Amino acid sequence: MKILQKKRLFILLIGIIVLVALIGYSLQDRDETTTVEQFIKDTVGWAQNMIHTPVDYVTGIFKNIDDVRNTYEENKRLREKVAEYKTLQYDVQELQEENAELRETLEKSESIREYAPIQASVISRSPERWIEQVTINKGTQDGIKENMAVITAEGMVGKVGDNPSKFTSTVKLLTGFDQYNRISATVTRDDTDDVVGMIEGYDEESDQLLFRIIEESDDDLEEGELVLSSGMGGVFPSGLPIGEVKEVKPDQYGLTRTAFVEPVADMYDLNNVIVVDREESVDTADETGEDETA
Structure with missing residues (x-):
């Protein structure tokens, strides 16, 4: 038994010696490695x-x-x-x-400071009356009254409707005017007589106002001439731009003529408006005997 243990110890020592020898041999600086090392x-x-x-x-x-x-x-x-x-x-x-x-x-x-301008903003527009009226945020407490002219920087857009409330008012647009809501208007000229008439309707097909000519000058109306408020009715100030003449047509009997006028203001894009308070309003009729507004 002791002999077997001695043999094992001897073999272990021999293995350690061989391992140390191999380690030492592998650590040596050599130019070439052995085949076994390369394989490993x-x-x-x-x-x-x-x-x-x-x-x-x-x-x-x-x-x-x-x-x-x-x-x-x-x-x-x-x-x-x-x-x-x-x-x-x-x-x-x-x-x-x-x-x-x-x-x-x-x-x-x-x-227009000779009149009393009242600044206002459009707050609503009725879908079913889109081309006829809008509502503004000023009313009677701000000095708003019926039939006051309403304008933008481009020109006239309409008038204050009936029965404005204390804080808001309805504006009847020019595109909603008819024979019962009309404006005395004129085309002013330097060399010849002015052309006088009434804005009293709107043609939806052409999207233009109807200017019925009452008094003509010697020269016919021409395309591009500017139609202004005349102020003859005593309610609206004179000289407010309304639109430009596009075409003139006689009625079916040839007695009167109607000019188709394109509004200078965009009736479909209204945000800020001015209500013109005419300080000296006179309840008179125009030269034709018709009221400026009805």
Whole structure:
């Protein structure tokens, strides 16, 4: 038994000596490696490559997925910023247009300061009466009265309707005028007599006002001539632009003629208006014996 243990101890010592010798031999600086060492190195390298290749492949897949996710999130943020930029751009454009409109309205107020201009904003427009009337945010407490002229910076748009309330008023637009709601108007000329008539209707087909001519000058009306309020009825101020002549047609009997007039103000885009309070209103009829408004 003791002999067997001694043999084992001897073999272990021999193994250790051989291992130390091999380690020492492998640590020596040599120009060439043995075949066994090359084989071991190649085997280890091949095994490492076999393990490293699929690991790199799987790692690359997860990295690509992460890149796609990051790209998607970045694109989402960029789209949101672009949408915010466009919204801001539209807001700036709208504010610029509103400022321009307000400046024009203010300039118009200054130009008619001999009357009392009342600034107002359109707050609603009835869908079923789209071309006939709008509602503004000023009423009797602000000095609003029936039949006052309502204008924009471009020109006249209508008149205050019946029974304005304390805080709001209805504006009857020129496009809703008829023989019972009319305005004495004129085309002024320097060299010849003025053309006098009445704005007393609206042609929906041509989208133009009807100017019935009562008194003509020696020269016919021409396209592009400006129709103004005459002020003959004593209610509206004179000289408010109404529209431009586009065409003149005789009636079926050839007794009177009607001019088709395109409004100078945009009746479909009303935001800020001026109600013109004529300080010295006179209840008189015009030269034809007809009231300016009915």
